[in-house]
Amino acid sequence: MTTGTLYTYPENWRAFKALIAAQYSGAQVHVLSAPPHFHFGQTNRMPEFLCKFPAGKFPAFEGDGGFCVFESNAITYYVNNEELRGSTPEAAALVAQWVSFADSGRVPPASAWVFPIMGITHHNKQAAQNAKEEVRRILGLLDAHLKTRIPPLTCPRVPLCWVTARTPTRTHCLWHCHISGSTLMRMASPCDTQSIVSLKSSLGSS
Missing domain, CATH: 3.40.30.10 (Glutaredoxin)
Structure with a gap:
């Protein structure tokens, strides 16, 4: 251990x-x-x-x-542990794929959307709207992918890729006042059964 x-x-x-x-x-x-x-x-x-x-x-x-x-x-x-990293070369490659996707695909638009709200960068209305649309698109992609798999947070063996893919969105969006009440905002834990769709839906209503 x-x-x-x-x-x-x-x-x-x-x-x-x-x-x-x-x-x-x-x-x-x-x-x-x-x-x-x-x-x-x-x-x-x-x-x-x-x-x-x-x-x-x-x-x-x-x-x-x-x-x-x-x-x-x-x-x-x-x-x-080995099981969560991917127990076969194919599984490990998919884990690496989604880990990379979380960093390159979701962190930049989430940061562009949230950082002006936090006062870290200057606000640009069009840039913020574009970033919000990109976050919505990426969450839709993740949600569609996860719907065809075993619900990840109802299982005690959560893949590494799900942890890394979920955490940036949870944290960036926690600071956005319009969606702070989303059930997805809780820290991931074995008893958390929420899907990305909860955040995706709140994005559409904000």
Whole structure:
């Protein structure tokens, strides 16, 4: 069983992926995200931290045996188990496919839509509308795909790709006032039985 420490700042959605995966795989992950053990912008600049994690990025994971890895998808992969990563080359390839799709297909439009609301970037009405339409299109694609598969969150063995595909949308859209009441906004857990369709429907009504 994997055991170790996850360094991150509070409410980092990229760290959520690894924590959700750890819950399903049984990995024991201790989180350091607050003083005195962790100071955002300081801890990651210290020589001892950079010796383990040269990029100085969060999240970062250090196993109890000394193994160190950064980048959220790599950490999520590591704290998972073989069954959830894909037990055949074909299954593993599909997991990698959806993990990549989550980063390249959904994070950019979700960020373009939500970041202006958060004040991180300047608001552009047309750009925000385009991003919202793209998020709707991608969620429709995911929903259509999942309808032909076993409902992923009613099964205790949740594929790694579902964790990584679901988390960015859950977190980005949590900040949007029009859909903050969506049942999809809850953190993924074995008892969560909601489909992407709940978010997709709320997008259509906002």
